[in-house]
Amino acid sequence: MTPAIRIAVFASGAGSNALALLQAGRELAPAVALPLLICDQPTAPVLGKLEGFAVESALIVRDIDKKTHEANILEKLQEARIDWIFLAGYMRLLSPAFVQQWQRWHGGAQQIVNIHPSLLPAYPGLDAVQRAVDAGETHIGVTLHHVDQGMDTGAIIAQQALPRHPGETMHALMQRVHALEHQLYTRFLRDVAAGRVPTRRLRIA
Ligand code: GAR
Secondary structure: OOOOEEEEEEEOOOOHHHHHHHHHHHHHOOOEEEEEEEEOOOOOHHHHHOOOOOOEEEEOOOOOOHHHHHHHHHHHHHHOOOOEEEEOOOOOOOOHHHHHHHHHHOOOOOOEEEEEOOOOOOOOOOOHHHHHHHOOOOEEEEEEEEOOOOOOOOOEEEEEEEEOOOOOOHHHHHHHHHHHHHHHHHHHHHHHHOOOOOOOOOOOO
8 A cells, every 4th residue: 555645734822723723634544644843933832732633742842943943843854754745824934955955855846835815926925914904905805825935935736715794803804715715625534545646755975
C-alpha cells in the first residue's frame, strides 16, 4: 500500500482551520496523515483543542533568532517525515531560506500552502478582513495559495468571494469567512489525498 501523504499543520491562534483539517484528515486516512501541529504561541487556544486527534503538537516559540527557530522547525518536520506544510493562521513569515530548503527537500516542488482571508493580491498581511471592511469593500473573500518567498504572494490555488450582508456584525462576517476557509482548505486536502494534486515525498540528500 502507498504510504500516507504526511502533512504538518502550522497554527498560532484559535485553530479553527487546523481543526477542520484534522477532522477531514481523519476521514481521509490512510491516504493522508496529519501527525504534527507546529505552534509558535504558548497561549494559543488551538493547543487545548487537540484531544482525540492522533496529532503531536510541537510548541516551538521564537525566543531565539529566526534562523535557529526555523532550523528547529525543520528538524521536527524531518523527524516526522512531512511532505506538505499547511499554514492555518500561522502568523509568522517563513524566510526565503526556509522555503528554499523545503523545496530542495521535495524535488523542487513548492509544498507549502496558506489560507488567507482576502481576495489576494488585495489585502495581504494582518487584519485583512477589517481593512477590507474599513475600505468599504462590498465583497470579502478567501484565497488558498502556494507559499513563495513573499508575503501572501504565491500562486493561487483557489479563491472565492463572499458578498457582505448589510448590517452584518464583524463577528458574523468572520464566522462566514472561517466557514469558507474550511471549505476551500478541506477541498484541497481531499484533492491531495486523491492524488489530484501531485505530491513529491520528502527526500533529504
Ligand atoms: C484565518 O482567518 C486565516 O485566514 C488567517 O488567520 C485566521 C486564523 O483563524 N490568516 C492570515 O491572516 C494569514 N495572513 P483560525 O486560527 O481559526 O484558523
